[in-house]
Amino acid sequence: MSHYSYIVFVPLLPLVTFLILGLFGRKYFKIHSGSVGVVSLLISTILSFYTAYQYFFIDGKTNAVFQNIIALKYTWLQFSPNVSIDMGILLDPISVMMIVIVSFISLMVHIFSLGYMKGEERLATYYAFLSLFTFSMLGLVLSSNIFQIYMFWELVGISSFLLIGFFFEKPSAVAASKKAFIVTRFADFGFLVGILILAFYSGTLDFRRLIERLTSVQSTEFIQITSATFLGVSMLTWGLILVFIGGAGKSAMFPLHIWLPDAMEGPTPVSALIHAATMVVAGVYLVARLFPVFSIDLTALQIVTWVGSFSALFAAVIACTQTDIKRVLAFSTISQIGFMMFSLGVSKYGGENGLGFTGSMFHLFTHAFFKSLLFLGAGAVIHFAHSNDIKELGGLRKLMPVTHISFLIACLAIAGIPPFSGFFSKEDILLATYQSNKLIYGIAVLTSGLTAFYMFRLYYSIFWNKEIRIQETPHGEGTFSMKAPLIILSICTVLAGFVPISSWVTSDGAPLKSHINVGFSAFPVLMAAAGILLATYLYKTQNSRPQAIASALGSLYRAAYKKFYIDEVYLFITKKIIFNGIGRPAAWIDKNIVDGFMNLLATATAKLSAMIKGLQSGKVQNYALYFFGGIIGLALLFIYVFK
Amino acid sequence: MNEISITHILFVSTALFFIGMYGLFTRRNMITMLMAIELILNSVNINFVAFNKYLYPDKLDGVFFAIFVITIAAAEAALAIAIIINLYRSHDSIDVEDASELKY
Numbered sequence: 221m222s223h224y225s226y227i228v229f230v231p232l233l234p235l236v237t238f239l240i241l242g243l244f245g246r247k248y249f250k251i252h253s254g255s256v257g258v259v260s261l262l263i264s265t266i267l268s269f270y271t272a273y274q275y276f277f278i279d280g281k282t283n284a285v286f287q288n289i290i291a292l293k294y295t296w297l298q299f300s301p302n303v304s305i306d307m308g309i310l311l312d313p314i315s316v317m318m319i320v321i322v323s324f325i326s327l328m329v330h331i332f333s334l335g336y337m338k339g340e341e342r343l344a345t346y347y348a349f350l351s352l353f354t355f356s357m358l359g360l361v362l363s364s365n366i367f368q369i370y371m372f373w374e375l376v377g378i379s380s381f382l383l384i385g386f387f388f389e390k391p392s393a394v395a396a397s398k399k400a401f402i403v404t405r406f407a408d409f410g411f412l413v414g415i416l417i418l419a420f421y422s423g424t425l426d427f428r429r430l431i432e433r434l435t436s437v438q439s440t441e442f443i444q445i446t447s448a449t450f451l452g453v454s455m456l457t458w459g460l461i462l463v464f465i466g467g468a469g470k471s472a473m474f475p476l477h478i479w480l481p482d483a484m485e486g487p488t489p490v491s492a493l494i495h496a497a498t499m500v501v502a503g504v505y506l507v508a509r510l511f512p513v514f515s516i517d518l519t520a521l522q523i524v525t526w527v528g529s530f531s532a533l534f535a536a537v538i539a540c541t542q543t544d545i546k547r548v549l550a551f552s553t554i555s556q557i558g559f560m561m562f563s564l565g566v567s568k569y570g571g572e573n574g575l576g577f578t579g580s581m582f583h584l585f586t587h588a589f590f591k592s593l594l595f596l597g598a599g600a601v602i603h604f605a606h607s608n609d610i611k612e613l614g615g616l617r618k619l620m621p622v623t624h625i626s627f628l629i630a631c632l633a634i635a636g637i638p639p640f641s642g643f644f645s646k647e648d649i650l651l652a653t654y655q656s657n658k659l660i661y662g663i664a665v666l667t668s669g670l671t672a673f674y675m676f677r678l679y680y681s682i683f684w685n686k687e688i689r690i691q692e693t694p695h696g697e698g699t700f701s702m703k704a705p706l707i708i709l710s711i712c713t714v715l716a717g718f719v720p721i722s723s724w725v726t727s728d729g730a731p732l733k734s735h736i737n738v739g740f741s742a743f744p745v746l747m748a749a750a751g752i753l754l755a756t757y758l759y760k761t762q763n764s765r766p767q768a769i770a771s772a773l774g775s776l777y778r779a780a781y782k783k784f785y786i787d788e789v790y791l792f793i794t795k796k797i798i799f800n801g802i803g804r805p806a807a808w809i810d811k812n813i814v815d816g817f818m819n820l821l822a823t824a825t826a827k828l829s830a831m832i833k834g835l836q837s838g839k840v841q842n843y844a845l846y847f848f849g850g851i852i853g854l855a856l857l858f859i860y861v862f863k
Numbered sequence: 864m865n866e867i868s869i870t871h872i873l874f875v876s877t878a879l880f881f882i883g884m885y886g887l888f889t890r891r892n893m894i895t896m897l898m899a900i901e902l903i904l905n906s907v908n909i910n911f912v913a914f915n916k917y918l919y920p921d922k923l924d925g926v927f928f929a930i931f932v933i934t935i936a937a938a939e940a941a942l943a944i945a946i947i948i949n950l951y952r953s954h955d956s957i958d959v960e961d962a963s964e965l966k967y
Contacts, residue, residue, distance in 0.1 A: 838966030840959050841888055841896075848884065 224291035227271055227309055230319055231358035233264040234326075238351040245344025253344035254334045257351055261330050264354075265323040275316045276724050286729035288312045288428055290364055302423055308364030310427060313725040314508050314581055318361035321588045322498050326354045328705040329493040332596050335699035336489055336603055346386060350493070353379035357498050361505060366415050367425045369506070373411070373470070376502060377404050380494050384486040396482035403479040407469020411506075414462030417455055418513075421445035427509065434513045453519070460520035464507060464527075471503025471557045474531040478787055480554060484546035488602055491546060492595030496553050497588040504560040504584055511577060511727055515569035528561025529663045534784070536670035540677065541770075541781040545598045545608045548678050549591070552634065555667060556587050562664070563649040566656040567727065574727030575655070579648030582721040586641035589716050590633040593709040597627040600698050600706065601682055610678065614762070615687035622703045624683050626710040631679045633713045635672035635748045641717035643745070648722065650744055651737070668744050672751030680759035872913040879906035893950070893957045897943045904936045 237260040245253045281287070293308035330350060337346055356375035363369035378401075385397030419425050422433045422441045433441040434456065448455040465476075472480035483495050494500070507514060507524060514520055535554035542548045560580040567576025600623045601616060602608045617624040633640035636647075646668060653661040723731035758766050770777045779785065835846070879902055886899030908929040915925025947957050954961050 833967040836967045838963035840962075841891075845888055848888075 224271070224274070224289060224309070224311060226267060227291050227311070227319075227362070230264050230268050230271070230323065231355050231362065233260045233267075234351040234355040234358065236260065238348050238355060241344050241348035241351065245348055246342075249344050251343075253347045254330070254337075257347040258327070258330045258334065261323065261327050261351070261354060264358075265327045268319040268323040268358075271311070272316050272320045275311055276313075284730065286313050286724070286726075290428070293364065303419070303425060305367045305425055306365045307368055309362045310364035311362075313729065314505065315361050317581065317585060317721070317725055318505060319358055321585060322354065322357045322361060325497045325588055325592050326350070326357075326493055328592065328596070328709055329489045331701050332492070332599065332705040333487075333489045335702035336599055337487065338699070342386075346383075346487070349379055349382045349386065350490070353383065353494060353499070357502075360502060364427055365425050366419065366427060366430060369509070370408075370412065370415055373466070373502065374408065376499050377401065377408065377470070380404075380483070380499055383490040383494060384483045386486055386490070390485065392482075393485040396479075396485040400479040400483045403476055404469045407466050407476050410462040410469070411466020414459045414464075414466065417459035417462065418445075421448070421455060421459070431510070431512045435516060437516075454517075456513075457517050457519045460510070460514055460517050461523055463510065464503075464520065464524055467503030467506040468527060468561075469503070470506075471500050471561070472531075472554050473503065473527050473558065473561060474534055474554075475786065477531060477535065477554050478790055481547045481550040481783070484544070484550050488546065488595060488599030491549075492592040492599065495550065496591040496595050500553060500557055501560065501584050501588070504557060504564065504580060507561070507564050508577065508581060511564065511567075512569055514564070515567070515727070521565050523565075525562045525565025525657070525660060528558045528563075528565055529660050530558070531555070532558025532562065532667045533663050533670075534558075536667045536674065537780050538783050539674040540670060541777060543610050545601065545610060545613075545678060545682065546595075548610075548674060549594055549598060552594075552671065552675065553591060555671060556583070556591065556634070559646070559649055559664065559667070560584055560587070562660055563652055566653050566660060568656075570728040570730075572732065575648060575732065576652035577727040578722045578725055578732055579645060579652050581725045582648055583642075583645035585719070585721055585725075586633065586645040586713075586716045589709055589712045590630040590640075590642055593626055593630040593706065593713055594634070596702075596706055596709065597623050597630065600702055601627075603698060603702070610681035613682050614685040615683070617683040620683075620698075622706055623698075626706040627679060627683065629710045629713050631675045633717075634675050635752060636668055636744060637672075637748055637752075638741070638745065639714075639717060641713055641715070643741075644717035645721075646744065647741055651740060654740070665744050665747050669747035669751040672748035673755050676752045676755035677759050680755060684760050686762040869913055869917045872909065876906040876909040876913070879903075879909065891958045891960055893943075893947050893959055896959070897940065897947070900943075901936060901940070904932055908932055 237257055241249060241253050241256060249256055275286075275289075289311040291309040291311050293306055295304050296307050297305040299305075330347070333346070333350070337343055340346060353376065356372050356379055360369055360372035360376055363372060381397050381401040384400050385393050387393045415425075418430060418434070421444055422430045424430050424433065433439050434445065436442060442456075445456045445459070446454045450458055467473075469476045480495060480500065484491050486495070514524065532555045535551040535558065539548050539551035539555065542551060560583050563576045563580035563583065565576070567574055567580070569577075598608070600620065601613065604620055604623075605613055605616065607613060629640065633642035636643045638644075650661065650664055650668075653664050722733070726732045758769070782788075835842075883899045883902030883906065886902065887896055890896050890899060911925040911929040911932070913925075915922065919925070950962055951957050956962075
């Protein structure tokens with residue numbers, strides 16, 4: 221439909237900004253690069269809001285069901301009449317929702333960075349990278365082709381790498397960026413193989429046709445992919461699991477979560493944008509994009525469910541023990557993405573059974589607001605107090621009133637206290653899990669309680685607890701450009717729960733009634749309230765109770781504090797097992813066998829030629845003698861052997 | 864009168880051939896080597912004429928070939944002497960052992 225073609229400007233404007241700032245920024249936009257970025261992104265955001273308006277309210281629906289619309293399609297690489305890599309724009313409820321989230325949060329982060337990054341030498345580079353990221357993420361969510369999504373997926377990965385390592389003078393930032401890149405790249409390999417499997421059997425790379433062919437049970441493609449097996453598991457399951465591994469890498473699901481806490485070495489607004497609200501939900505988005513296919517394969521869905529729920533609980537436990545503000549938030553992000561994942565996992569396709577899908581997308585939507593708000597609040601605190609260790613912070617509520625209120629709102633939202641947005645989305649998720657799997661429901665409710673506890677632990681530690689002495693900083697709480705995004709996001713966090721996502725974003729496009737069931741809601745809310753009360757009891761004032769509990773828990777506390785030694789396990793596996801078991805033997809083989817064979821050939825040739833070079837003496841009569849000897853030899857041969 | 868058998872003639876030509884060979888391999892003077900080559904060519908000529916006479920008396924192919932070889936030998940002698948003169952100019956010698964620069 222051509223009247224949607226203006227959408228191409230939503231991702232293209234950030235790309236243009238990236239090129240302008242990247243090529244000319246350091247020379248011509250040294251001070252104004254921020255404004256350039258903000259203005260172009262503002263236009264992009266307005267366009268995406270208009271898209272959402274047009275899609276959801278005017279012509280997205282046919283027969284009360286939201287349709288997939290190909291807004292633009294350009295065949296790029298044609299492999300065969302049926303298989304091609306296209307560049308296109310696919311509009312459906314989730315992609316429209318995502319462009320709104322991505323452009324809006326990115327805009328807030330751009331504005332916040334105006335104040336946060338003030339005086340930074342490489343400001344133009346920073347904004348160029350932010351624009352590159354925004355372009356890639358918007359391209360990712362709008363992709364109409366599974367290979368197109370893969371390319372943008374990698375672009376997102378590289379811009380994340382660049383931004384984590386933005387302060388490249390710090391060795392820890394360099395290490396973190398490498399870690400993030402390697403871990404996600406490793407997962408992306410699974411994604412690529414998954415794409416190849418799905419594309420091989422379905423014979424197409426186009427999302428719509430791929431989903432169509434792999435979901436109709438009678439189609440030859442479906443029969444082929446389900447009847448082909450590898451290690452006793454059907455190729456469909458393999459393909460989906462491999463795709464999910466890619467998603468789990470990007471979304472920092474256990475056991476590929478290790479890069480996300482380290483990624484907090486980047487500038488805090490970047491963490492808010494990339495490592496909280498947008499890029500890390502790409503994995504959830506990917507599963508949601510292929511959800512019709514996932515929904516017919518129960519094994520793959522089970523894996524999604526269990527990985528998600530385990531990550532949710534696991535990260536929540538770790539978050540309770542961390543003392544770095546951003547690391548607590550990082551683990552809470554892992555935990556919340558775990559919520560989205562298992563919510564997709566327990567969902568089924570279509571109608572009321574698709575509640576988990578809706579809940580997941582709803583949570584993605586609300587999470588983007590409150591988590592970016594939390595990160596930007598944390599950024600404001602770090603900017604003000606020059607510390608991100610909660611042991612060194614405390615009593616900031618009077619010094620930073622705006623940050624304090626917005627942080628509180630975000631904490632209430634993530635804890636799931638009504639009427640803040642997190643409550644509504646978590647309700648959908650909990651209801652969906654309750655209906656399908658009681659064990660997951662138990663984990664989810666427990667995790668909700670833990671979430672409330674660690675978020676309020678963080679809140680009290682920063683804003684209450686001990687009074688710290690802070691030498692008067694000249695910039696105060698922050699510039700207007702830092703406060704404005706906090707205020708706007710706070711408003712969004714309060715109101716986002718009332719957005720009728722359930723009537724827009726559903727697994728099959730048909731609207732769903734929203735369910736708020738007071739009797740059902742009471743228990744999770746009580747859990748959250750209990751978590752908050754416990755945190756209040758332990759952390760509101762300075763006391764020795766947290767210490768006592770920590771020492772009472774002993775090794776369990778230490779294990780959680782050390783993030784359950786997952787990093788150490790990885791280091792052990794890579795350094796001890798892979799380096800010693802694979803790396804060194806491979807190096808030995810390369811040095812001694814591969815190179816050795818070549819050296820042997822060369823040496824043998826040299827030796828042989830040294831041996832026979834005397835034959836070429838330069839004496840004519842010798843040559844004549846050899847020639848004559850040869851003739852005699854041939855004559856004897858022909859006379860006596862070949863008679 | 865008794866005809867001389869072909870074996871006798873072949874014996875002469877073979878002896879001539881190997882004498883030429885011997886000369887070619889043992890003499891260092893290039894003119895002598897050229898003379899040795901002439902001996903070899905003449906032994907071949909004898910073979911041609913002999914086989915023509917004894918095996919195909921009504922044909923002349925062998926005789927023609929002998930004449931052809933003589934012509935070629937004349938040309939070859941001219942060429943060889945040109946080479947020898949050039950060698951003498953550059954090396955001040957016509958000893959083949961002195962001209963052994965072209966080696967490994």
